[in-house]
Amino acid sequence: MTRNSIVTFIMLLIISLTGFAQPGSIDADIIVAQDGSGDFTKIQDAINAVESNSDRQTIIYIKRGLYSTEKIIVPAEKKNVYLIGESRDETIISYHIYDCPDGKCPTEDAALWSGENIRTSATLTIIGNGFRAENLTIENTAGPVGQAQAITVRADRVVFFNCNLTGYQDTIYFWSDGKRCYMENCLVVGRTDYIYGGGIAFFQSCEIRSWGGGWITAPSTNREFDYGFVFHECQLTYAANSPRAGDDGALVRFGRPWHEYPKVAWLYCEMTEKIHPEGWGDTWNMEYAATSTDLHLYEYGNSGAGADMSGRANWAGLRALTAEEASNYTVQNVLGGNDKWDPTAEAPLITTYEWTGAGTSNGWMDAANWGTETTPTTGEAAVVDDNYIVDADGGDFLADLNLKNSAKLNIIANSSANYLATYGTEIQAATTASFDGKITTKDTIVFNITGTLSLDAQLTGVHELIKKGTGKLILNEDNTSFSGAIRVDNGELDAAVANSLGKGKVSVQSGSTLTISNNTALQPTSKLLVEAGATLKLNADITTSEFYIDGVIQEVGTYTAATNPGLITGTGQIIIGRPSEFTFIGGANGNWDNPAHFVPALMPEAGETVNVSIEMETTSTVFEADIHLMSPGNMRLRGEHSSTGTITMEEGTYFTYSTGGTGFTLSAPITLAGDVKMTMASGNSSGSSMVLGGSITGEHTVTVINNGRGTVNSGTVVLRGDNIGFSGVWDLTSPSERYPNDNSYITAIDGQSANAFGQGLIAAGLDNKIIFSHVDAVGDDINVELTGSARVVLNVDMNVKSLKVNDQNFGQGTYSATTNPEYFEGTGSITVSWPVGTNEIQQTNRIELLKNSILIHGDKSEVTVYSVLGSPVMNIKNKNTISLNGLKKGIYIIQYSIDGNSGTMKFSK
Structure with a gap:
């Protein structure tokens, strides 16, 4: 050993x-x-x-x-x-x-x-x-x-x-290739090629649930094998409310051939109407896919609207099996192999009890009904299969309970079930009771309520829920995971809490009542359809984008008991339209293109605002709404992405990325409402870049930091927008947050466009770099502060009207790495030329008046700008650079006090 x-x-x-006490009977x-x-x-x-x-x-x-x-x-x-x-x-x-x-x-x-x-x-x-x-x-x-x-x-x-x-x-x-797998009574969910590869797999009685627009399989069966993927007595269902915008409503294909010679067979499956009529049709760059009979894409004995083969793709290997051929698709033939493996020969380890109804009552806690001496318990499964009535007469049913083929659960006392799976089941209640736990729908579920049932159980699934009976069903749980349609045929359905109606459409038939008791009980993306003669009892306001009366969609507006007295009661209203503000709540990945990541659950549009106080991730979808980034929120860059809406950054917010590559791009107008950060982290030895392609405005500090990821490199913020409205500070003085004692992680900022730096002060320390890559990157005036070994990198020849480095004003002349290696690097130069005798520049030894700004030489200052009529229009204290962009054309008077020296000057704009 x-x-x-x-x-x-x-x-x-x-x-x-x-x-240790063993779980259940395992x-x-x-x-x-x-x-x-x-x-x-x-x-x-x-x-x-x-x-x-x-x-x-x-x-x-x-x-x-x-x-x-x-x-x-x-x-x-x-x-x-x-x-x-x-x-x-x-x-x-x-x-x-x-x-x-x-x-x-x-x-x-x-x-x-x-x-x-x-x-x-x-x-x-x-x-x-x-x-x-x-x-x-x-x-x-x-x-x-x-x-x-x-x-x-x-x-x-x-x-x-x-x-x-x-x-x-x-x-x-x-x-x-050729490795074998057996799946029984499983749920498989996905959208794109979500069952794929070269193995041999047999799916028995599984639910295959697809979001729209994709492919179920991407098989690559080796030519030598007789079988690939076999789906036997499975249910092909459709999932609404995809995590990706644009999926909902799109049709689903059986698959696309990945490579090799795919083999997929569908036998005795029930198929949603959302299956694409062609079934396949996408050859995916495999020239032989449509013409080779070595592809075995077979169907036999399927049902449902999606099983119609009349419109299937005209591929040589796509056809219906004969009855004799279909009989060969058994578990033993498909998976047997040389060792004659039969996975069905081994019983599941989870002990499963079958309802016999042999007890003295129909009580679900009567062990005799399960053919045992004890009630099924934790870690076990209980199955009621056939037209039995099971009484939930109190207590907590601990085993997973499965109701199939017309089985009925009759709730006669307050009860709960840890897990209830319903396969075409009816739940009854003729008295006042509650039911707690979790219910997963595997087929249509009917609530036939003649009393009052408080449903405290959470619903999940994609299948239809139908309310029948003259009584009242109260939905008391957040059913966000339920996207099936809800239909109220009789009696009353009360949506009592947020998201209680799930994500599917809601229909209210004549003679029935839908009560809304929470403002967010109905998702804004859900359709609300009512018939004349139905009642909407509104105890809260709801927002929906689609409201139908007798099949006719209603116009944008507000609907109340006053506007529709025969239909609506209560003090609430139905608002058809869109909110002006959204809250970003994120999800597993925080993508900005997922409606489920917003409250309400709609994709924000141009002119609307999203408030973000967590991490939001960019995607290739162009984001149209305004984004209000509030601390501790941040924007995580993921690619070359863009937003047409304005991103407002409050104090303490930041942009960031972490990658093994060379960085990401965001093209969006940005407004600074406080001091912010731009942080980069890359493990690429050649460095990375955060490219900002939109305009940046504001007078606050932007701190730029290269945080690295273990590989010594540079991190560069690249400015490609017209940032003439920026008059704050570009700050490159901070070390890496991850490696604060290692100055070899270089931080840089590169101006690659006209006015890239706006009119801001640019400060750099350590070994960091300020890079000028455009002749007009800083407009007329350059103001930089350098500490440590920081340098300005000159990639172009520039002409400016003023140059100040570390409070030193440079006179007329040309400056470069040759003349001032203590400040400059690169092959370019800066030429300073002050026109004489013009109104564009006036100088004293304390203040410089430029065309679009005022430069202050001193530590303590106060500058007040007056209109020609004597009204103050601006008062600024203790700033080195004052932007004049906000002033209208006209004549102004400046009154200043700088380090104890006072004076006035007149200028025109």
């Missing part, structure tokens, strides 16, 4: 002897719990404790919780690892790495992982054969930013049972 294997053996022995080897009640608090630690190269199964039981601090890998030597969750929806393994042009992002988080665990961005990478996962969620929350896998499967004989696998692009990567 090696030392590591001895340590592992001892650890497992200790675990077995300590006698005989776990290792327990992971965030609260410290298990053997480990981190999943990777538990995997590392598994004996290497063992043929025995090691069961790791993971208690409820959000495990979001680690990127997990099952190495090749860790075989037959089983991850078993306590609850499918509440045992969540989550991370957020994604592929970006410079490698993996966010770069700070990606740097935490190495080797095989960072080969892809997957939250979970599986290399060890014989892996199995049950009853948990694995997600990548990066969103629409690039490849961001939930799982990468590089192992053989992998099983997922009763799991959620969610992402946006590339959710599941079957890395290795």
Whole structure:
């Protein structure tokens, strides 16, 4: 035995002897719990404790919780690892790495992982054969930013049972050609190529949920294999409210061939109407994709509007199977291989109870109804399949409860369920009761309420909710994760709290009532449709962009009981239109192009303002609204992006980026309302640049800092806008915040446009650089302060009317690195030429009056500017540079006091 294997053996022995209470009926080897009640608090630690190269199964039981601090890998030597969750929806393994042009992002988080665990961005990478996962969620929350896998499967004989696998692009990567994977009763969510690779995978009774506009698969099946991806008795559903603007409403394709000779078969699946009629159609630069019969893109026995094959792409390898061919698509044939592997031969480890109805009542706590001596408990599953009625007669149902095929849950007392999955289920209540917990819809859910039911359970899913019965259903939870349509057929539905109506459309039929008791119960992006004869009881104001009465969309305006007395009651109103201000609440990545990141959940438009006090990330979408950046908010740059709205930066806000590349660009008008920072961090040895392409106005200080990322380099703010309205200070005197004692991290600011520096003072210290790359970068007047070894880099020949360095005024002449190496570098020069006998410049030994500004030579000063009629128009104290841009044309008188010397002068503008 090696030392590591001895340590592992001892650890497992200790675990077995300590006698932790086992979860449910599972005989776990290792327990992971965030609260410290298990053997480990981190999943990777538990995997590392598994004996290497063992043929025995090691069961790791993971208690409820959000495990979001680690990127997990099952190495090749860790075989037959089983991850078993306590609850499918509440045992969540989550991370957020994604592929970006410079490698993996966010770069700070990606740097935490190495080797095989960072080969892809997957939250979970599986290399060890014989892996199995049950009853948990694995997600990548990066969103629409690039490849961001939930799982990468590089192992053989992998099983997922009763799991959620969610992402946006590339959710599941079957890395290795021919490696086999079986998935049963799983939910897979994504938009772009989200099931892809060269593996062989069989999906049995899974929900495949797509956001619009993308492709479900990107297969690359090796030519030698008979099968690739097989979807058997699956449900293809459509998810509204995509994290990416523009997805909603767009159709979905089955896939696009990645490379090799893809093989995908859809058998006995129910398909949403959002499937593109062509099915495929995108050859993705594979010339042979449409003509080769070695591509096997097959369908058989499917149902639903999306199953119509009459409009399919005219590809040689795309066709319907015959009945005989379809019969060959069994788990054993597809996955059997040389070792005759049959994943269905091994029963799930999660104990599953079937409702028998053999109890003395229909009570869900009556163990006899489950054919046992005890009620199903934590870590177990309970299934009611068929037209049974189950009475929720009180208590907390601890097992995951699944209601299928017309099963009914009758709530007769206050009850709760940790997790309730509904597959075409009806929930009844004939008395006054409450129901708490979590409800996930797998198909249409009907609430047939004749009493009053307070639904304190959170809803998730994309399927329709129908309110029936003469009674009242009160939605008392934030249902942001529910995007299914809501239809009120009978009785009353009361939306009592924020986001209680979810994100889908809401329809109110004649004779029924929708009560709104919270201003944000209805998402502004949700459609509200009512029929004549329905009642809208408004106890709060709501905003929506689409309001229909009898199918006719209503005009922008306000609707109340006074305007629509036959339809609306109460003191509230329906506002159709858009708010003038939004609040940015961000999300997993904080992108500025995601409506869900704003309150209300709409994309802000030109003329509107967004208040931002957290981090907002730029994207390629041009942002049209104004942005009000408030401390401690910041703007994180992600590419060459732009905003047509003005970005107002309050005191303490900043722009930043962190990259392995050479930097990013933001083109946007910027107004400074306080002192701000521009911070750069790059690991690129050639340095990086923060390019600011819009105008910058204000009289405050902009501090520029190169924070580095371990590789000594330079960080340069590049000014490419016309910043004539800037009269503050460009400050390059601060060291790196990350490496404060290392002056080799050079900070620079480069003026590459006319008036790039405006009329501001430019201060640099340490070894930092002020770079002039445009002949008019500073207009008529240059004022710089240099300390340490800082220098001005002259890349061009410049002509100015005044030059001041460290309070030294330079007379007429030409200055360069040759004449003044203590100040200047580069091949360019500065020529100072003061016209004599003009009104543009007047001088004293204390004050200089230039065309657009006043220069003060002194420490303590007060300058008052009067109109020719004697009215004061400006009063400035203790500033070296005073901008005159705000003055209208006319004659003015200056009264000044500088270091005890007073005087007056007259000038015209």
